[in-house]
Amino acid sequence: MTVEIISVGTEILLGNIVNTNAAYLSRQCAALGLSCYYQVVVGDNEARMAETMKTAIDRSDVVICSGGLGPTEDDMTKEVACSVMGERLVEDAETHRLIEMYMGRFVRSHRGYQITENNWKQAMVPEHGIVLKNDNGTAPGLIIDKNQKIIVLLPGPPSEMKPLFDQQVFPYLQRKQSEVIYSTTLKIVGSGESYVEMSIRDLIDTQTNPTIATYAKTGEVHLRLTAKAENEKKAKELITPVRLELEKRFETQIYTEDEEETLEMALVRLLYDHNLTVTTAESCTGGAIAARIVNVSGASSVFRQGYITYANEAKQNMIGVKGETLTRYGAVSEQTAREMSEGAACTAGCDCALSVTGIAGPTGGTKEKPVGLVYIGCTCRGKTSVKELHFSGNRGKIREQTVVTALAFLRECILNSL
Known part of the structure; x- marks a missing residue:
């Protein structure tokens, strides 16, 4: 399946915040075996957002949107998505109850504050959508799965978006996939990108599955090995002989195979x-x-x-x-x-x-x-x-x-x- 990532927010376009959500979602989608060909950032404008979503849903199987699920007037991602997918908004009683509990605690600890009417906007959900409980905020995540197309709507704050995706969206999309993609990274120091690429040119020219991609960093070169198979175990088995060959060629220049290790x-x-x-x-x-x-x-x-x-x-x-x-x-x-x-x-x-x-x-x-x-x-x-x-x-x-x-x-x- 193909996936497109849409990041919503004028603040991203203006450079006021760094778009870390797209990078995170890209990595997670790659782990799911989803092919991502497009990433888009769109501001808080209804017409442009609708055009962006229509284009995305036409050319991709899955569209993941982050941002624009808040209570204010310029938070319109949900409304636009429902319009594009032909869904009407209805109130979800459980979401209403959770917002009431969440905001009630906030009101008790902030003297003089009251729950305003626009807070209940977040309890409105697509009539045939799947509601994802948000334990870290008031905006639930949403999935609209209709006509063999899927739109996933996630809140913008990473502290809310990541747990929702990890715990609920990832398993949902995983069940839709017939195969997985597994990647591992070998990090090399002591050689430049051109030298490394020439050293593995024979492997690159004959690659099918797994594949090797080179990424130049300051003073380092990272080699990402990626394999596609019906499960993670078989994908790892495909990668192993290529990884061993690279370890033989670069020896101690490889300082780690841990993606997170610097x-x-x-x-x-x-x-x-x-x-x-x-x-x-x-x-x-x-x-x-x-x-x-x-x-x-x-x-x-x-x-x-x-x-x-x-x-x-x-x-x-x-x-x-x-x-x-x-x-x-x-x-x-x-x-x-x-x-x-x-x-x-x-x-x-x-x-x-x-x-x-x-x-x-x-x-x-x-x-x-x-x-x-x-x-x-x-x-x-x-x-x-x-x-x-x-x-x-x-x-x-x-x-x-x-x-x-x-x-x-x-x-x-x-x-x-x-």
Whole structure:
């Protein structure tokens, strides 16, 4: 079956809120084996909304709308959907009772507030629709299943939409499907997208089921393997030989096969598994590497402290970089990166240390040391390695690339030391 996702709300069009609902629904639909070819955002306008829904229902089997189920005048998704599907609205007694209970609690805790007439608008439902109880708000979810077409109406707030979809819509649509789609992702660091794609060109050219798709991220490449089968077990069986072949080709460059695991999460896990501690010494990234590490729950078991040594005096006073080194080679040099890393490891008493020094721009570059030149140093169990890199882009992009590359370099050095 094909699915189309419609996100309702002028605030989305204006950029006042980020449309996270569409991304979430896309992932869930893919897991259901639904093919999504279109995503649309439409504002709170009756005529445009009706046109959007008619187009969607003509070209898709399932249409999922989020937003526009509230009590105000510009909340018209339900009314438009009923018009498009030829349904009339009737009051649902159970929904009326639940709204009364929900709003009653609100009134009791907000002195002077009263239930207004427009709140009962949310108790009006399609006459032949399926009402989905909303435990987190007053607007129920709704399903209109008619003439071999399905429209699903969900509230806009993610805290309401996600539980409704997970617990009630997902199982409903799953029963309509004769097959499932299963996906897994291999996350790779240390190679660019073009290199990765060329390395698997033979697999891509002959793929049928499963398929391989490459996605470029900053400093990473993600490979998504997707298989379609009558059940999840058989889909996994189809994926297994391809996954094993990719693991053989990329080996330790694959840092995780967990969709939710980030590079820093994998790094903290690696440090913890081998009882290692780490510190950082940062110049051009100004603490961004340490921030990525400590963003991981449990990082305190492996991360001791970090040093932001932006000025030369800080490099000397905090982690023992020699003044002679700075004078002779400069702050942005292989020698300084090496001393930063070794000094940080010694000062913090850690097994590993990561240092970065570079020119993020847009000023400060020279012919010999242009903007984008970065040195990354890594000390691991007494051995120090330094990498010279040349990044392009604006200041933010250069710093972002430096952070990811540094984390990947630390991971590589740890693995080489084991």
